[in-house]
Amino acid sequence: MSINTTLSNVERQEHVLRFVEQRQRVTVADICDQFGVSVATARRDLEALATDGNVRRVHGGALAIRRAPPELPALQRASEQANEKRRIGQVTAALVADGETVFLSSGTTTLEVARSLRGQRRLTVITNSLLVLNELADIPDITLVGLGGLLRRSEMSFIGHVTEQALAGVRADKVIIGIRAIDAEHGLTNDFLPETMTDRAIMQIAREVIVVADHSKCGRVSAAFVAPLNIMNTLVTDSGTAPEFVEALTAQGIRVLVT
Secondary structure (H helix, E strand, O other): OOOOOOHHHHHHHHHHHHHHHHEEEEEHHHHHHHOOHHHHHHHHHHHHHHOOOEEEEEEEEEOOOOOOOOOOOOOOOOOOOHHHHHHHHHHHHHOOOOOOOEEEEHHHHHHHHHHHHHOOEEEEEEEHHHHHHHHHOOOOOEEEOOOEEEOOOOOOOEOOOHHHHOOOOOOOEEOOOOOOOEEEOOEEEEEOHHHHHHHHOOOEEEEEEEOOOOOOHEEEEEOOEOOOHHHHHHEEEEEOOOOHHHHEEEEOOOOOEEO
16 A cells, blocks of 8 residues: 655654554564555654654564553452452562561552551551551551642542652652553553652652552553653562563563562
8 A cells, every 4th residue: 555645744654653553563664565655764754653652663663562551440440460469469568678668659559568568567658548548557566657639539549749748758768659551661651640740759759669560561651651660679560471571671670570
């Protein structure tokens, strides 16, 4: 098929993007044959799409970006990958030492971490999650610090300016944070723009950042950029995560624990 030569570069690149998304992986030669363009034009189109984060450039062609699906409210997705999240929670909780101060973010995976912290250890837990607060409220050996702010009802969490101001006044030994999507090239992303600045502020309050994410979050990209991969020290995930994804993160100096 030859695309009308009167199309602008942007219009042609939209056609190329749809072609890549349909095929998942294409070569420069595929684009030349499909659209009747030169090798140089095909390469320029792929470079432009890659720069905008719409495809992943590889030698000789491009791969489609796996987009994270829209996120359901926390209580509705609690049953998704429940066993995987439970194991992630147990392994992550074991990384927390007696007497430490730990920040737990919102999300169903960090809620499993909180459940696994219910024990004999003396801890201080800082959180912006109402679900975490409720989970640990009856544990006398855990000192709870709840951060206020704008309530995001779908997550039962506090975000925004007031939360970020409160974060500026606290420090933790470890931050344990969930994320909507994590990709070896595009880093950490989520799908709710107003939460992005709060997530960034959370990651600044500790020297060690532990990201908890089951396999459905790995190798995916969502709409809002949160942080590059090097913000985190450790990823805790499950055995469903692709080995090549684990290898890509390990190559960047990130410890990956697979449950």
